[in-house]
Amino acid sequence: MLSRFSIPGFGAKRRFDDLSEQEILALAISSEEEDAQIYRAYAGKLAAAYPRSAAVFEGMAATEDEHRRRLIEAYQRRFGDFIIPIRREHVAGYIARNPVWLVENLGLDRVREEAADMERQAGAFYIAAAARATDADTRKLLGDLAAAEAGHEREANALAAEHLTEEGRGEEDAAAHRQFVLTWVQPGLAGLMDGSVSTLAPIFATAFATQNPWTTFLVGLSASIGAGISMGFTEA
Known part of the structure; x- marks a missing residue:
C-alpha cells in the first residue's frame, strides 16, 4: 500500500x-x-x-x-x-x-x-x-x-x-554515445589537462625556488583548492 x-x-x-x-x-x-x-x-x-x-x-x-x-x-x-x-x-x-x-x-x-x-x-x-x-x-x-x-x-x-527499427535504434544509440562523449567525456578531459597544468606549474616552481617540502605542499594545496573552486563555479 x-x-x-x-x-x-x-x-x-x-x-x-x-x-x-x-x-x-x-x-x-x-x-x-x-x-x-x-x-x-x-x-x-x-x-x-x-x-x-x-x-x-x-x-x-x-x-x-x-x-x-x-x-x-x-x-x-x-x-x-x-x-x-x-x-x-x-x-x-x-x-x-x-x-x-x-x-x-x-x-x-x-x-x-x-x-x-x-x-x-x-x-x-x-x-x-x-x-x-x-x-x-x-x-x-x-x-x-x-x-x-x-x-x-x-x-x-x-x-x-x-x-x-533495429537500424534506426542503432543510429540513435550511436548519436546518444556521441552526445555523451561531447557533453561529459571531452569537457572532463579538457578540464583534467587544464587543471593538471595550472596546479603542477606553481608546485614545481615553488619546489625549485624554495627547496622546502612544506612550503611546496602548502602552495600545491592552495592551487588545488583554487582550481576546484574555479571549476565548480564554471560548471555551475
Whole structure:
C-alpha cells in the first residue's frame, strides 16, 4: 500500500489512506495529465536528435490522454463536473516525477528508464486505488488501468517496433554515445589537462625556488583548492 510511505507529522499533506474515492479519482486524473505532459516534453526534447524515439513517446502520451478521458467520464458520472484540484505533491509519500530537465541531460537511455519507472509506479497506484474503491464501476476502471499500466511495456515495445527499427535504434544509440562523449567525456578531459597544468606549474616552481617540502605542499594545496573552486563555479 502507498500509505507505508506516508510521512508522520506533516499535516499539510494528505495520507493516501485518508483520501476519499472522489479524491482518488481526481488524483488519478491529474496524474495522467501530468504524465502525458512529461511524455510530450520528452518527445519535444528528443525530436531533433532522436525522431524515432520521440514518436514512441508521442504514442505513450496519447495513451495517457485516453486514460485521463476514461477517468474523467467515471468522475463525472459519480461526482459531477467539478474536479477536486488535488495533485501528487498534496499526498504524503505519493509517487513523484523527476524534473524533465534533470532526466533529459542524462541521455536517451536514462529517459527510457525514467519512462519505464513511471509506468511501474502508475501501475502500483492503480492497484492500491482499486483496493480502496467500493463502487463496482470505479473499481473495475481502476483495475483495468492497473492492467493497462502493466501492459504498457508491451505497448511501448509495439510502438518501438513501429517507429524504431533495429537500424534506426542503432543510429540513435550511436548519436546518444556521441552526445555523451561531447557533453561529459571531452569537457572532463579538457578540464583534467587544464587543471593538471595550472596546479603542477606553481608546485614545481615553488619546489625549485624554495627547496622546502612544506612550503611546496602548502602552495600545491592552495592551487588545488583554487582550481576546484574555479571549476565548480564554471560548471555551475
